[in-house]
Amino acid sequence: MPASDSGRGIRLQAAGKRRAGTGSVRLWRRPSPALFSLAAALCFTGAASADEYELPITHYQAYAITQIDDCLAAAKSMRDAVGVQDLLGAQTAWLAARGGWERSEVFAEEYFPDLSASIDAWPNAEAGFHAIEAKLFGAHQIDVAPLADALVTNLSELRDELGKTTMTAQGLLNGSTKLAYEVGDSKANGGESQFSGTSLDDVRYNIVGIKAVYLNVFDAALDQRNAKAATETRADIVRLQELVKVTDVKKLDQEKLRALSEGLALSLQAAAVDLGLEKPALAD
């Protein structure tokens, strides 16, 4: 499964067939004319308004739901594969679920911290993705039925909660900033997903997650008020994406990753003023 958004096109159909009509989500800056003019109309004066983010967040949230839906569907496939003792099938489904999850971390930890803690528990071996990963990819054992059931249950609950939640610009900026910082954590020991060896994908998906939030919710508004800051923030994201194009986590320049991740987090913090939001705190 490719970890980048390349191949998905510049515009990502967030709703797809299932949710036709809920709009599209950009993964790179190619402003939808309608969105752009709406944003411009709302914020041309420079005054911040909660309404300004309403439509972009609606679009983003629809995209977010597709990510969790994909993740949940893959988790269910994994559970089914576990049920029929299909190790390869379970591993493949685990990897698919992981991608959706890593793209969702940008909002999941912010809005659903408890569920997120269970789903992505570390280092506890009794819950979540990593406990399953250790068994499937380390031990090559498939005795993870209770763990897979719990993961599906937690993801289903998160999906339900997500449908009832109204995301805010502040929440999404907080989540993006925190994740930008986390991207810079050391991968010297193989990174977050050591057993499956997919840590580099984790980072790439995290960056895709941040980029989806930034471009769809904040870029137009920031560009209106502080074009230089918007250009810089976009450049920060591009530099990170370029850096993680290496083929192997061993080749990843850890110092540079840290510097770029912190640079992006600073850009997002600084953007808060222009965006009429509070400076994002980094609390878990």
Add this chain to the structure above:
Amino acid sequence: MRQFAIMISAALAIHLAPPASADDYGGKNGVLPLGTQIDNDVLLQPREVFSSDAHGGSKPYIVKLGDLAFNSPSILGGVARQAGISCGTCHINATTNARFFIPGMSSRPGNFDPTGPVFNPDANDHVVDPVTIPSLRGVRSLAPYGHNGRYASLGDFVHAVIVNEFAGPEPSPLLQEAIVAYLQDVDFLPNPRLGPLGHLVGHTTDSEKRGEALFSKPFPGDSTMSCAACHRPSAAFVDHQQHDVGTGGLFKTPTLLDANFNAPYFHDGRYDSYDQVVAYFDHTFALGLSAEDRQDLTAYLTAVGGGERPYERDGVALRMREIDEFDSVLDQAVARNDSTIVALSVDTIGRELREFAEQFPARKDVTASGGEEQRGAARAALKDLVLQLRAVGLAVGEQGGDAAQAKLAAYHDGLAKDVAILTAAEPYSLFDPAIHDAHFAAMRQLFSSAIDPRDAGRIPADRD
């Protein structure tokens, strides 16, 4: 300084063995080989004693800069830099690291082959000949340098380690000088059992006294030889010479000061205890020692090799003290608009702050309970400091002077405010032994669950 780096949370020894300790690392896709053990996650840290502090002074800038560079992976190259290995990883607080183990580079924990395959392929001599990681306390009195004493100058030796052994870039003369200045400032631990000329003083047991006498007694086969002939009590228990004592070549006389904390012994770490060392010499030089003689010599060596308060408990206070020391280097570098040293400081301190933040378990660490609010606040505070620090580095690079000073002031303000937040969270952190144990027990369980049963038969005995 506590070594930096590597907040290596865990090891991956899936196919070979369960981690011997929870901070093993070298993941499936990790930078270092599977089964690597760095062991920097211990709650007791070797205490550093500085000569410049001892006389009521304070450490000069050059010493602090050297300390910082010593703990900075970015002065090394290739694999070491990628893995976050610094001088201080092996020489924890300028001492040793008895549990350091890298497959292919070590034959046992605590030794290391500097001409092995991992760090600099160009230096690989294809002979597995690991040597112990010497403590560097009192190193200014211990020339020549290297186990075989091939370098007369500490500076030349430091240079060789950086460039040859760890594939680092040519160090600037300033940085090399600074590392030497730092190392020359690190003292042996004070040992009140020894007088100025290295004789036992104060309350001394009969056994220790007999051991001291035996130590100077000529060998039966050669009256010019005695233990003390090479390990001269009045000269830090060395003679600055290389000798062949039948261990496979010429090796320099190691000091016996602080040696209680520096096992394993001999150049290759073949012995774990003084008993074994004494037995070796007794046998090799036909000393004809009685069982009591051996015990007496061991008692004497233990008195000589001791020191006051060898360890300090890791915690918020210790970490803050380290950060303050490094910050003073940053302050001067910013004042001088020295972008090279600012970059080195930001990288090194930032690494330390990130690792510090990880001492406060995140919400997803469900082994931790209690103090969730305090832990969260501590993590947030340290992460924010990391960003404020980065902002200093960016300002020096892009804006210079006043802007950088303003960012630096903001960073210092943040740091000062954070002390209370961090202290409040300390009881819920990995600095607490019970929480530390629970966290690493969970990690061991996770890694154990990742062992393929087909490999279980190949699991070697615990390396400890």
